[in-house]
Amino acid sequence: MRQIDASVITGHVARMCVSANCNLPCENLAAMEAAVPTEESPLGRRILEKLLENHRLAAAEQVPACQDTGLVVVFAEVGQDVHITGGGFEDAVNEGVRIGYRDGFLRKSAVFDPLFERKNTGDNTPAIIHTRIVPGDRIRLIVAPKGGGAENMSATKMLTPADGADGVKSFVLDTVSKAGPNACPPLIVGVGIGGTFDMVNLLAKKALVRKLGSHNPDPKLAVLEDELLEAVNRLGVGPQGFGGTTTALAVHIEAYACHIASLPVAVNLNCHVSPHETVEI
Amino acid sequence: MAKRITTPLTDEVIGGLRAGDDVLLTGVIYTARDAAHKRLVALLDRGDPLPFKLEGATIFYVGPTPPKPGKVIGSAGPTTSGRMDPYALRLIEHGLKGMIGKGKRSQAVRDAMVENRAVYFAGLGGGGALAAQCVKSVKLVAYEDLGTEAIREMYVEDFPLIVANDIYSGDAYDEGRAKYEKK
Numbered sequence: 001m002r003q004i005d006a007s008v009i010t011g012h013v014a015r016m017c018v019s020a021n022c023n024l025p026c027e028n029l030a031a032m033e034a035a036v037p038t039e040e041s042p043l044g045r046r047i048l049e050k051l052l053e054n055h056r057l058a059a060a061e062q063v064p065a066c067q068d069t070g071l072v073v074v075f076a077e078v079g080q081d082v083h084i085t086g087g088g089f090e091d092a093v094n095e096g097v098r099i100g101y102r103d104g105f106l107r108k109s110a111v112f113d114p115l116f117e118r119k120n121t122g123d124n125t126p127a128i129i130h131t132r133i134v135p136g137d138r139i140r141l142i143v144a145p146k147g148g149g150a151e152n153m154s155a156t157k158m159l160t161p162a163d164g165a166d167g168v169k170s171f172v173l174d175t176v177s178k179a180g181p182n183a184c185p186p187l188i189v190g191v192g193i194g195g196t197f198d199m200v201n202l203l204a205k206k207a208l209v210r211k212l213g214s215h216n217p218d219p220k221l222a223v224l225e226d227e228l229l230e231a232v233n234r235l236g237v238g239p240q241g242f243g244g245t246t247t248a249l250a251v252h253i254e255a256y257a258c259h260i261a262s263l264p265v266a267v268n269l270n271c272h273v274s275p276h277e278t279v280e281i
Numbered sequence: 282m283a284k285r286i287t288t289p290l291t292d293e294v295i296g297g298l299r300a301g302d303d304v305l306l307t308g309v310i311y312t313a314r315d316a317a318h319k320r321l322v323a324l325l326d327r328g329d330p331l332p333f334k335l336e337g338a339t340i341f342y343v344g345p346t347p348p349k350p351g352k353v354i355g356s357a358g359p360t361t362s363g364r365m366d367p368y369a370l371r372l373i374e375h376g377l378k379g380m381i382g383k384g385k386r387s388q389a390v391r392d393a394m395v396e397n398r399a400v401y402f403a404g405l406g407g408g409g410a411l412a413a414q415c416v417k418s419v420k421l422v423a424y425e426d427l428g429t430e431a432i433r434e435m436y437v438e439d440f441p442l443i444v445a446n447d448i449y450s451g452d453a454y455d456e457g458r459a460k461y462e463k464k
Binding site: 054063236242245 | 355384414462463
């Protein structure tokens with residue numbers, strides 16, 4: 001049994017909250033740089049260049065690239081041969097969020113009593129934690145602060161098997177089209193297919209933290225990812241929604257088995273900043 | 282070439298702005314987003330005075346990150362404006378002249394802008410680090426309990442914005458997208 005102290009988890013979460021918000025994944029920067037010469041709109045090209053300037057400035061000065069430093073989503077894979085000592089796992093994660101958002105000068109965007117009082121919790125807790133128990137003696141954490149703007153434009157639909165791939169495609173395009181400028185394009189589009197009502201949304205969120213531009217290992221889904229990216233970029237939304245051919249940088253699909261009666265699909269949108277970091281402890 | 286404009290925005294300046302224009306805005310603006318808007322409209326409903334003069338004012342939809350030591354503000358890019366639409370109508374009727382945010386506005390807000398000569402600018406969504414460089418001073422005005430959502434008075438210099446909606450029913454989002462949509 002490997003022992004890992006809760007304070008180690010706290011330290012990593014605190015560091016990653018700050019770092020993810022200040023440093024875009026390098027694949028995101030590369031994708032935006034690659035989009036500049038191919039973007040057809042002159043204004044769109046200027047916007048992409050300004051966004052790149054923003055992201056370089058954020059990294060140089062270690063300030064958040066976007067003021068919306070998000071609600072913290074954590075994907076945890078905890079090895080079954082790990083014994084966490086010195087405190088509870090979720091408490092350790094939340095303490096990391098508390099420290100990271102305080103010491104990193106990040107925005108506190110969490111409110112409790114969501115319907116009535118909507119009072120700010122003051123320290124950006126609680127985190128949204130998804131934990132899986134896996135074989136092994138390691139802990140893998142993905143810390144992905146999620147902004148509200150793109151989250152608000154995300155959508156889920158319970159399709160039926162007869163809707164098929166065409167149904168999935170039209171729902172993805174419809175969701176991106178409705179989001180228009182609101183989700184801060186260029187976007188990363190996370191698509192979940194299958195599972196249950198709860199699971200499909202988790203699949204879409206997991207799709208967002210995949211390495212930008214990577215493909216699903218299933219060749220049929222990989223083809224669908226490419227087809228969807230091309231179709232999304234024909235919508236005309238463009239950088240920041242002012243028109244253009246770069247509406248999304250990538251479409252990632254994650255799939256899972258589902259009920260014989262169902263074809264759930266979820267579209268989780270993320271902006272170009274798409275903060276997330278991974279650590280293996 | 283970007284037009285240089287200053288607040289408070291006059292009817293004459295607003296009349297010269299067209300959807301799609303690049304502008305550099307200088308002057309005092311007020312920050313407010315969801316929670317502050319709800320309180321402002323509640324004050325209007327009761328006939329109570331607002332914490333700042335609305336006539337001629339420009340509101341920036343932003344919830345900034347806290348400033349690092351020695352800085353006046355952290356990151357400060359625009360938030361999605363559509364969430365403020367239900368409140369913006371009332372504020373425009375009471376003299377609000379400028380709004381800064383990102384994303385589309387409702388038809389009702391666009392109509393109110395035409396009728397009351399108000400203008401809506403878009404900043405760079407996800408460009409908060411760059412936007413913060415234009416913010417020269419910040420002063421708390423009201424609702425400190427709202428944290429990032431408090432109303433603050435900001436002085437901005439050459440803040441780069443795009444006119445998204447003008448008083449002639451022009452909409453830079455619709456016009457831009459129509460040009461590049463491929464059926």
